[in-house]
Amino acid sequence: MSNGAGSKIHAQVEMLLPWYVNGTLSEAGYKRVQAHLDICDECRDGVLWCASMRAAAQQEGPVPILPATRAAHIIDGDRERDVRQVQWSSWQRWSVAAAFGLVALFGLYSGGPGVVTDASNQQFHAASTSGRVETVDYVLLLRFADAVSVSDRASIVEDLGVGHSMLNGDQAMIKIIVRLPPKSLHELEQYAAAIQSRHEIVSAEIIALQLPVR
Amino acid sequence: MKVHLDHTKAKDDRRERRLLERIADGDREAFDELFKEYHPRLFRFVFRMTASYQTSDEIVNDILLTVWQSARAFRGASKVSTWIFGIAYRQSLSRLRKRKNKTVPISDDIADAENLHQRVEQEDWLQRGILLLPPKQLLTVMLVYYLGLTCEETAAATGSPVNSVKTRMFHARRKLRVYLSKSAGHQSPEDGRE
Numbered sequence A: 001m002s003n004g005a006g007s008k009i010h011a012q013v014e015m016l017l018p019w020y021v022n023g024t025l026s027e028a029g030y031k032r033v034q035a036h037l038d039i040c041d042e043c044r045d046g047v048l049w050c051a052s053m054r055a056a057a058q059q060e061g062p063v064p065i066l067p068a069t070r071a072a073h074i075i076d077g078d079r080e081r082d083v084r085q086v087q088w089s090s091w092q093r094w095s096v097a098a099a100f101g102l103v104a105l106f107g108l109y110s111g112g113p114g115v116v117t118d119a120s121n122q123q124f125h126a127a128s129t130s131g132r133v134e135t136v137d138y139v140l141l142l143r144f145a146d147a148v149s150v151s152d153r154a155s156i157v158e159d160l161g162v163g164h165s166m167l168n169g170d171q172a173m174i175k176i177i178v179r180l181p182p183k184s185l186h187e188l189e190q191y192a193a194a195i196q197s198r199h200e201i202v203s204a205e206i207i208a209l210q211l212p213v214r
Numbered sequence B: 001m002k003v004h005l006d007h008t009k010a011k012d013d014r015r016e017r018r019l020l021e022r023i024a025d026g027d028r029e030a031f032d033e034l035f036k037e038y039h040p041r042l043f044r045f046v047f048r049m050t051a052s053y054q055t056s057d058e059i060v061n062d063i064l065l066t067v068w069q070s071a072r073a074f075r076g077a078s079k080v081s082t083w084i085f086g087i088a089y090r091q092s093l094s095r096l097r098k099r100k101n102k103t104v105p106i107s108d109d110i111a112d113a114e115n116l117h118q119r120v121e122q123e124d125w126l127q128r129g130i131l132l133l134p135p136k137q138l139l140t141v142m143l144v145y146y147l148g149l150t151c152e153e154t155a156a157a158t159g160s161p162v163n164s165v166k167t168r169m170f171h172a173r174r175k176l177r178v179y180l181s182k183s184a185g186h187q188s189p190e191d192g193r194e
């Protein structure tokens, strides 16, 4: 690109490469870039870079399970949904490696109390039962009755059985991770129902933590 | 093929314009329809940048609330989708600017090309680099590469002249080259200029 006209075209084309790569240039623009690429190494290199950036930007990690928001929540300013009540700060490390989805307890199953019928939960259900993931991690949030002492809380968590590891907890809320094969959702239902029946526990919520979809 | 795509996009836009008119009149059903279309896209878009479920949820709710409240302000100068992504851009920008900057600035010198190409193959590096770009650049990169906006749509959504958008994209690319040319993990493309 030694001559003046050539370097002017180079400067213009160089700036258009992102849209050449994302396929939104007009036909004339596309042809112009294409013609210049035939004679310019630097812009060909630029195309490789833009293509890599595009691939990286589009590289989906785990697909987040959508929050069970409805249009009405937004219009009516109903911000007091379950997801807001959860203390997420200690979960940052998970958010990079996996996507979170909030599923109200029993919301996964038709007919149960508090059924959530949003498409997002159906989407979760489809993803977790399609076999695209080998296991699904669930986080169980347990809220204890005030009268239950801290040591009793710990022993209740221990009673819940092997295969469940307690992650952390505070006075009011304890988080436990439960890993199950995706096709064993009924096990989770039974498990949650058993927990729910205990008088020490005020509420039990399940958060689905979907592992990366291959 | 492109003609067919353009035709489909134009049809979508006409339908969305009608929805937006109804939303401006307070039609909740119309908002519900638009919501179903945009909520998943917006959520994934924002989540890719924040990597935080709760933050994404909050930002997307704010975006959609703005759509509900400001539908009347839509003048029809752009496509409906561009208008909505513009709201997404502004809401996300103000949130991303508040994120903590724990990174080390680097200079803009260009590194040796062979080494760079090896790094490009490590897409994770590039992905991380993109997320470390200054907020305006990050959002613009995501509008172009993730949502696939045209140059003019990107300019409209970001409220910037076309030339600024082009320059911003160019700087982002250059910054990533530098980032990838530097040693792993200790540096970022963030230099706080935008």
Ligand SMILES: [Zn+2]
Pocket (backbone or CB within 6 Å): A001, A009, A010, A011, A013, A014, A036, A040, A041, A042, A043, A044
């Ligand atoms: Zn060139």
